[in-house]
Every structure is written in C-alpha cells, then in structure tokens.
Amino acid sequence: xxxxxxxxxxxxxxxxxxxxxxxxxxxxxxxxxxxxxxxxxxxxxxxxxxxxxxxxxxxxxxxxxxxxxxxxxxxxxxxxxxxxxxxxxxxxxxxxxxxxxxxxxxxxxxxxxxxxxxxxxxxxxxxxxxxxxxxxxxxxxxxxxxxxxxxxxxxxxxxxxxxxxxxxxxxxxxx
Amino acid sequence: xxxxxxxxxxxxxxxxxxxxxxxxxxxxxxxxxxxxxxxxxxxxxxxxxxxxxxxxxxxxxxxxxxxxxxxxxxxxxxxxxxxxxxxxxxxxxxxxxxxxxxxxxxxxxxxxxxxxxxxxxxxxxxxxxxxxxxxxxxxxxxxxxxxxxxxxxxxxxxxxxxxxxxxxxxxxxxx
Amino acid sequence: xxxxxxxxxxxxxxxxxxxxxxxxxxxxxxxxxxxxxxxxxxxxxxxxxxxxxxxxxxxxxxxxxxxxxxxxxxxxxxxxxxxxxxxxxxxxxxxxxxxxxxxxxxxxxxxxxxxxxxxxxxxxxxxxxxxxxxxxxxxxxxxxxxxxxxxxxxxxxxxxxxxxxxxxxxxxxxx
Numbered sequence: 055x056x057x058x059x060x061x062x063x064x065x066x067x068x069x070x071x072x073x074x075x076x077x078x079x080x081x082x083x084x085x086x087x088x089x090x091x092x093x094x095x096x097x098x099x100x101x102x103x104x105x106x107x108x109x110x111x112x113x114x115x116x117x118x119x120x121x122x123x124x125x126x127x128x129x130x131x132x133x134x135x136x137x138x139x140x141x142x143x144x145x146x147x148x149x150x151x152x153x154x155x156x157x158x159x160x161x162x163x164x165x166x167x168x169x170x171x172x173x174x175x176x177x178x179x180x181x182x183x184x185x186x187x188x189x190x191x192x193x194x195x196x197x198x199x200x201x202x203x204x205x206x207x208x209x210x211x212x213x214x215x216x217x218x219x220x221x222x223x224x225x226x227x228x229x
Numbered sequence: 230x231x232x233x234x235x236x237x238x239x240x241x242x243x244x245x246x247x248x249x250x251x252x253x254x255x256x257x258x259x260x261x262x263x264x265x266x267x268x269x270x271x272x273x274x275x276x277x278x279x280x281x282x283x284x285x286x287x288x289x290x291x292x293x294x295x296x297x298x299x300x301x302x303x304x305x306x307x308x309x310x311x312x313x314x315x316x317x318x319x320x321x322x323x324x325x326x327x328x329x330x331x332x333x334x335x336x337x338x339x340x341x342x343x344x345x346x347x348x349x350x351x352x353x354x355x356x357x358x359x360x361x362x363x364x365x366x367x368x369x370x371x372x373x374x375x376x377x378x379x380x381x382x383x384x385x386x387x388x389x390x391x392x393x394x395x396x397x398x399x400x401x402x403x404x
Numbered sequence: 405x406x407x408x409x410x411x412x413x414x415x416x417x418x419x420x421x422x423x424x425x426x427x428x429x430x431x432x433x434x435x436x437x438x439x440x441x442x443x444x445x446x447x448x449x450x451x452x453x454x455x456x457x458x459x460x461x462x463x464x465x466x467x468x469x470x471x472x473x474x475x476x477x478x479x480x481x482x483x484x485x486x487x488x489x490x491x492x493x494x495x496x497x498x499x500x501x502x503x504x505x506x507x508x509x510x511x512x513x514x515x516x517x518x519x520x521x522x523x524x525x526x527x528x529x530x531x532x533x534x535x536x537x538x539x540x541x542x543x544x545x546x547x548x549x550x551x552x553x554x555x556x557x558x559x560x561x562x563x564x565x566x567x568x569x570x571x572x573x574x575x576x577x578x579x
Contacts, residue, residue, distance in 0.1 A: 130498060130525055131558045148305060150331045150342035156500045164574050165551050167500035168558070175305055201340050208306045208343070224339050323480060325506045325517035350480055376515050383481045383518070399514050 056092040056212040058084060059113035059122035061099065061106070063136045064186070067126075068100040076125030079188035083195050090215040095119060101127050106139035114143070114179040120211030121202065122179060126186040128171045136183055137170040143181070144174035148205075151182060151198070158197050159190060178210040200224045231267040231387040233259060234288035234297035236274065236281070238311045239361070242301075243275040251300030254363035258370050259298075265390040270294060276302050281314035289318070289354040295386030296377065297354060301361040303346045311358055312345040318356070319349030323380075326357060326373070333372050334365060353385040375399045406442040406562040408434060409463035409472035411449065411456070413486045414536070417476075418450040426475030429538035433545050434473075440565040445469060451477050456489035464493070464529040470561030471552065472529060476536040478521045486533055487520040493531070494524035498555075501532060501548070508547050509540060528560040550574045 062077035081094050095117055097109040106127070113119045127136030141147065151173030159166030171183040180202065184191050203214040203223040216223045237252035256269050270292055272284040281302070288294045302311030316322065326348030334341030346358040355377065359366050378389035378398040391398045412427035431444050445467055447459040456477070463469045477486030491497065501523030509516030521533040530552065534541050553564040553573040566573045 129558060130496060130530075130555055132560070134496075146305060146309075146345065148343070148345065149327060149347075150344060152499060153328055153331065153503055154335075154342045156503065160504075163576060165554055165576055167504045167551060168498070168555050169500060170496065170498065172499075180305075198342075201342060204340055205305055205343050208304060210307070226338060226340055321480060321484075321520065323518070323520065324502060324522075325519060328503055328506065329510075329517045355480075376517060379515055380480055380518050383479060385482070401513060401515055 056088075056090060056214060057095055057117055057119045058092055059095045059097065059110075059117065059119040061097045061109050061113070061122060061124040063099055063101055063106055063124055063127035065100045065133065068098055074098055075188050076184070076186055076191060079191045080123050080125060080184065080195075083192060087195075087199065087216050087220050088214060089217045090213065092214075101133040101135060103135040103139045103142070106136055107142055110139065110143045110176070110181060114176045114181075119179050120206050120214070122181040123184050124181070125184045125191060128169050128183050128185070130168055130170070134170070137172045140172055140174055140181055140183055143176050145177065146175040148173040148175065148180075155184075155194050155198060158194055159185065162190070162193060175209055180206055180209060180211065231263075231265065231389060232270055232292055232294045233267055234270045234272065234285075234292065234294040236272045236284050236288070236297060236299040238274055238276055238281055238299055238302035240275045240308065243273055249273055250363050251359070251361055251366060254366045255298050255300060255359065255370075258367060262370075262374060262391050262395050263389060264392045265388065267389075276308040276310060278310040278314045278317070281311055282317055285314065285318045285351070285356060289351045289356075294354050295381050295389070297356040298359050299356070300359045300366060303344050303358050303360070305343055305345070309345070312347045315347055315349055315356055315358055318351050320352065321350040323348040323350065323355075330360075330369050330373060333369055334360065337365070337368060350384055355381055355384060355386065406438075406440065406564060407445055407467055407469045408442055409445045409447065409460075409467065409469040411447045411459050411463070411472060411474040413449055413451055413456055413474055413477035415450045415483065418448055424448055425538050426534070426536055426541060429541045430473050430475060430534065430545075433542060437545075437549060437566050437570050438564060439567045440563065442564075451483040451485060453485040453489045453492070456486055457492055460489065460493045460526070460531060464526045464531075469529050470556050470564070472531040473534050474531070475534045475541060478519050478533050478535070480518055480520070484520070487522045490522055490524055490531055490533055493526050495527065496525040498523040498525065498530075505535075505544050505548060508544055509535065512540070512543060525559055530556055530559060530561065
C-alpha cells in the first residue's frame with residue numbers, strides 16, 4: 055500500500071513551545087487530493103541534522119514510503135539544516151524541484167529566494183522539502199503535485215491516484 | 230577544425246531494441262544551423278556511468294571537440310546516470326544551463342522539472358545534456374543555442390558560425 | 405556597526421591595466437540605498453582562488469562584515485574562479501540567489517545563463533557574487549537587494565536600513 059511520510063522539522067514544535075501546523079497542513083492537503091488508499095506516517099523532529107536524517111532513513115529504508123514531504127528548517131539561519139539532512143541521504147538530487155518551488159513562492163513573496171528547499175531520491179522514495187508555513191505549503195503543492203505521481207512511478211514507487219476535480223496528474227504520452 | 234561530439238545514452242538504442250532518434254535529431258539540427266565547416270563525432274552508449282564518462286573523455290581529451298551534446302539518461306530513474314557521468318568529468322559546472330533548459334521545457338510539459346540536465350566545462354569543451362525526445366531537443370536548441378558560440382569562445386574552443394536566417398549568435402558588446 | 409565588504413576580482417584591475425569600475429559601482433549604489441551608518445571595506449584581488457578566499461576570510465572572520473559583495477570572475481573562462489573561492493569558504497549555499505540573479509540578467513542579455521554567480525553564508529555573513537559590469541551590477545541590486553536586510557538579520561548580522569524612496573526592504577509578517 056502507498057505510504058507517505060510527513061516530517062515536521064521544528065525546535066519549537068518538538069519542544070512543545072507551539073503547536074505543529076505544517077505537518078497537519080500537508081496531511082489535510084493530501085487527504086483532499088489523493089483518491090486511492092494510502093497511509094500517512096508522521097514524524098516530528100527538532101532542527102538537528104542527525105535526527106532529521108534518522109527520520110528520513112526510517113521512512114525510506116524501514117517503512118518503504120514512496121513519498122516523503124518535510125516542512126520547516128530550509129531557511130538561511132544556523133539552525134536550518136533540513137536541506138543538509140536531505141542531501142546526506144540522497145541517491146540522486148533533483149535540482150528542478152528546488153528551482154520550481156522557489157519560483158512558485160516568488161509569485162507571493164520576494165524572500166522565496168532565501169529558501170534552500172531541495173528534493174532528492176533515495177531508493178524508491180521521492181523526498182521533497184516544503185516550506186514551513188501552511189499557506190506556502192498549499193501554494194507549493196497546488197502547483198507542484200501534478201508531476202509527483204509520475205516521478206514516483208519512474209523510480210519504482212507505488213501508484214498515486216488523484217481526485218481529477220482537484221488535480222489531474224500529468225504523465226507524458228511518450229517516455 | 231570545429232568538432233562536435235554527439236552522444237546518445239540509451240540502453241534500448243545501444244542494444245538495438247529501438248533505433249536511436251535523439252542523436253540524429255541533434256545532428257540534423259546542427260547541420261541546419263552551423264554555417265562554417267565542422268565534423269560530427271557520433272557515440273552511442275548504454276546507461277552506464279563508466280561508459281558515458283569514457284565517451285566524454287575521448288571526445289574532449291583525444292578528439293578535442295569544442296562542444297559535446299548528449300541526449301538521454303537525465304531523468305529520475307535508477308538507470309538515468311548521464312548527469313552523474315557529466316559532473317564526474319567536469320572542471321566547472323554551469324548551473325545556468327540546467328535551470329534555463331528546465332525553464333524552456335516547462336513551457337511545454339510540467340514534468341520538465343524532473344529532468345536533471347546539466348552542463349559543464351572540461352578543458353576547452355562545453356558539454357551539455359539535452360533531453361531524450363527529438364521534439365524536446367529541438368525546442369531546447371532553438372532557444373539555447375544563441376549563447377553557445379560565445380561560451381565556446383570564452384573557454385578557448387573553435388569558432389562556431391551560425392546561419393543568420395535561423396539563429397544569430399549573441400555576443401555581448403562589452404566583455 | 406554595520407560593515408560591508410566589496411571585493412573586486414580582476415587580473416586587469418589588480419595589475420593596473422585598467423581601472424576598477426565594478427567595486428566603485430557597488431559602493432555608489434549602496435551609498436544611495438543604505439540609510440543607517442555603515443563602513444565599506446574595499447578589496448581588489450587578481451583572479452586567483454587562494455587570494456579571493458583570503459580576502460573573504462579576512463572580511464568575515466576578522467572584520468566581521470555582515471554582507472560581502474564581489475564583482476568579477478564568475479564566467480566560464482579558465483581564470484574565472486570567484487564562485488569556486490566563494491563555495492570554498494561557505495557554511496551554507498543559497499542556490500536561490502544564483503537562480504534569481506541569472507533570471508534578472510536574462511531580461512537584458514541571453515548570455516546571463518553563462519554566469520556562475522552564487523551566494524553563500526559563512527558565520528554571520530552573507531556573501532554574494534555580483535556581475536562584473538556596472539550596468540549589470542545595478543540591474544541586479546535594484547531587484548535583489550529587497551531581500552538582503554532580512555536575510556542578514558536571520559543569520560545574526562547587523563541591521564541594514566534602506567531609504568524607502570528607493571527600496572523598501574521586505575520582511576515577512578510571519579516567520
């Protein structure tokens with residue numbers, strides 16, 4: 055069955071200083087869009103590279119997720135290390151995702167260019183760093199998700215079916 | 230004399246399962262556009278990083294090509310390793326080419342962001358990863374080629390003259 | 405007090421073959437835009453990776469600059485090594501800056517994609533590679549500078565205030 059990992063990276067959410075809003079925003083968005091059966095596996099970790107890497111490794115190597123979406127920790131501050139952790143577990147880096155996500159966010163805020171969001175492939179899992187804010191998460195997924203089911207298929211992951219009233223996943227006619 | 234390497238990377242073409250269409254599409258495009266004398270050096274290799282690297286090294290270090298265009302092997306699948314081979318032989322990485330090629334293809338298909346196409350310089354050779362499909366090769370070269378002759382000059386390669394009825398190569402007035 | 409490093413990288417300017425125009429263009433632009441007190445620390449180095457790195461290290465580690473702007477040495481030619489030196493001293497790489505600067509310059513010249521400009525963070529300093537030409541420097545800073553004060557704040561650098569008649573620095577409402 056299709057498994058999707060959702061990883062919130064945030065010192066403040068991890069230590070209970072405030073409630074995690076990014077992880078639930080991702081889950082709600084996916085519940086609206088994905089039409090076949092799937093299971094969410096939720097993780098909440100602090101802004102520590104080792105702990106982020108361990109969460110990603112478990113979700114790929116043990117849980118066999120086809121897709122992992124992270125939220126938080128992609129800015130320029132010293133505690134922002136989500137991209138470093140993501141790149142550390144990568145088999146392949148997908149530069150086009152980072153470029154595209156920054157260009158999507160740039161329509162809304164000029165500070166989009168400060169984001170170091172990336173995406174990588176490890177084994178049969180696509181791992182994507184999303185923004186931290188629920189509003190930005192939705193703006194990004196609304197435009198980006200169209201290519202995700204096809205990418206997951208190309209790397210040997212599970213089928214992701216989408217509700218066509220919301221998003222029609224794109225698959226090229228020729229490969 | 231100007232030499233241009235054309236490298237098709239494809240298991241299926243290499244093993245004769247289907248005919249290479251990418252390499253011939255590149256050659257035909259170049260024949261229409263380049264107006265000075267040049268020689269095409271054609272290679273067909275499977276999706277194996279070592280064999281792609283060996284083809285690139287021969288075209289740069291022995292043949293002295295000023296430009297090498299590859300086609301195929303830039304997607305997210307496990308057998309897609311053309312960017313890895315290209316980066317492995319690089320002296321300098323030209324990030325602007327990958328960004329630009331994905332933005333060109335994004336006008337046609339949203340899956341353009343799945344491409345890991347890159348470009349690098351090795352010695353006096355510019356090496357560029359083009360898409361696999363003849364249609365996408367043409368869309369990319371039609372927009373991208375305008376800057377290639379100037380780039381090749383900057384790195385000490387041979388002069389590339391273009392048919393001005395098709396493409397007028399751009400050279401800045403000030404360096 | 406706010407310190408900003410301005411580093412011209414140019415063999416010809418360093419050896420007195422022609423006058424440095426990039427460094428003064430950056431200084432003049434900043435004098436027009438920044439409204440709080442600041443000090444410019446000026447460096448002129450040849451296109452040698454070690455000497456560029458030494459200049460950057462002194463400006464970060466000894467002088468404590470919050471921002472360093474370089475000009476020159478970002479092209480594809482063999483002597484162009486400013487990005488290599490910048491990446492060599494980096495704690496974090498900010499890919500969004502290079503992408504954005506190439507997209508800004510692409511509005512003016514197609515050869516913008518040949519630039520290898522990047523930006524990185526070292527300690528509490530943001531280091532950005534600007535183009536070489538005064539005209540391109542101004543085109544880039546006019547669009548890019550809006551996000552710089554916020555980025556410098558996020559990494560613990562000094563406050564940069566801007567003349568609102570020219571540029572209103574952007575700070576998101578939510579972090």
